[in-house]
Amino acid sequence: MAGFARLYGAGPLHLLSALASFAVAGYAALRIRDLGAAGNVAVWFFGAIVMHDLLLLPLYSLVERVAARLARASSRLARAGSPPPPGVLALNHVRVPAMISGLLFLLFFPSILGRNEGYVGASGLETDVYLSRWLALTGALFVLSGVLFAIRRGRSRAAYPRSG
């Protein structure tokens, strides 16, 4: 048993569970192969990992990093040396509505951009309302976030009044 663990890197139950899970995946893959478009399914299956892990996540992290750097620079300029009220970052009140708006776009972009031609034939409706609805939601998120920021900053300043 110790020999197995040394060779394999874990106990035999680990190997059995792994094989069971791969067997399920293998059987499902065979059923998908029978449908006749397995190659395209594989492209979307593994392409989704590439698109998310190697593109989307790094991209939004980089954008967020640049935004954070800009926010720090501008708040240094604006405040000219005095420390920010603790616990309230303007950055969060920009990136949170931006992230939510971005997520909504990610989920609903076929409708927002009117790429889902089949929708018209299915529902008898046009897709033209979705861009303005998304923009309105985005605007509302930023306004709400701004109002929350003003309230939180006001409270924070009251709790930690500036010296001098």
Place this chain on the structure above:
Amino acid sequence: MSSGPFDRDFWRSPLRGPWLASLLSAALLPLIVITALTGFLSHVAYETELPGNAIGGSDGILAPVYRALDWPAGWAWLYAVNQGVHIVAGFAAAPILLAKLWAVIPKLWERPAVRSVAHALERLSLALLVGGALFVFVTGVFNIQIYYPWNFSFVPSHYWASFVFLGALAFHIALKLGVMRRAFRENGVVAPLRQDLAHTTAEASAASESVPTDPKPATISRRGFVTVVGGTSLGLTVMMAGQSIGGPLRNLGVLAPRGRNYGSGPNDFQINKTAVSAGVTTTDTGPSWTLELAGAREETLTRDQLLVMKQSTHDLPIACVEGWSTTQSWSGVPLRDLARLAGARPDDILLVESLQESGSFRDAALTPAQISDPRSLLALKVNGVDLSLDHGFPARIIVPALPGVHNTKWVASMTFRSA
């Protein structure tokens, strides 16, 4: 020394660690279980073992399971609730899934990349887990918007990929349950949510690959992060529940494909397939239209003949697999009266064919239980007026708890026969 995003050291948020990953997983798991179960039940509801009802491919070794499970007609709202829950839970899970992937991204770049055979299998399984999760979410989210930028058939691919996903998920849970228990034991389940921004530091489990090697100061508290993710999830829940429940709540579905109203007329409600897209024209549905009824006897009935038969009126929902529904008042001839007229036997199934000449769901088969429910109709009217062409004039099927697309529109023939 700055590193690019394809390196573990690039990811420096102090929020990442086993506790955050565990909390997100604890929220994600019930939603995934609910989505999987309702997805399975939807497959049951399609009664794929009946002729014409299977959508691409066979049920394989699961065929006996589906043969054994009959979808009931008794609770008219059952399919509407099932699909509402399926889509709502799926959308509610989406932001949590993305947050979870954000929380564990450094593990993609762990070093060494492979430590042992066991570790290699774990990583391979993670590819199936992440690929499977993204595949079922992306295909599902696109399907409800009628957006198909791929060459495969949605239903069977979404269905079978979910088995790849769930198989890998089961293995993942078996591996990570201990990690979750330890994270909650060491940090408390909710204690980290009480820390404000000034007290938000990296998790202590330095052994974990998701904890940053060189954490930056926090710019948001864990409480703030979880609030944003949870709030987004809640917002999507409201949006998708709006189109599922309908009525005045439909307006909450701001971005939902069916968060829209058609007007205030008796035929102004959600259409799943327009006559134009089905290739059905008024010449097909004009005065020359007849219903071909077949069983032990054959009958040809005009619409006027159907209208003088005993009519029944019932409030029933049409519920789409895409998670929206709409309840209307339907009038027409009960299917069981037509079964009697055709001399059908009690255990006969019913094959319904549409005037629609090609395309999916131009025909559907109904079970004996669905035929015999007194509310199952060949509907001729809705809300007191003739069906509009888009809603299936001259006649359509309406059966309690039946998946929307099986309520065949523009009915041309009905055949009662043994299964």
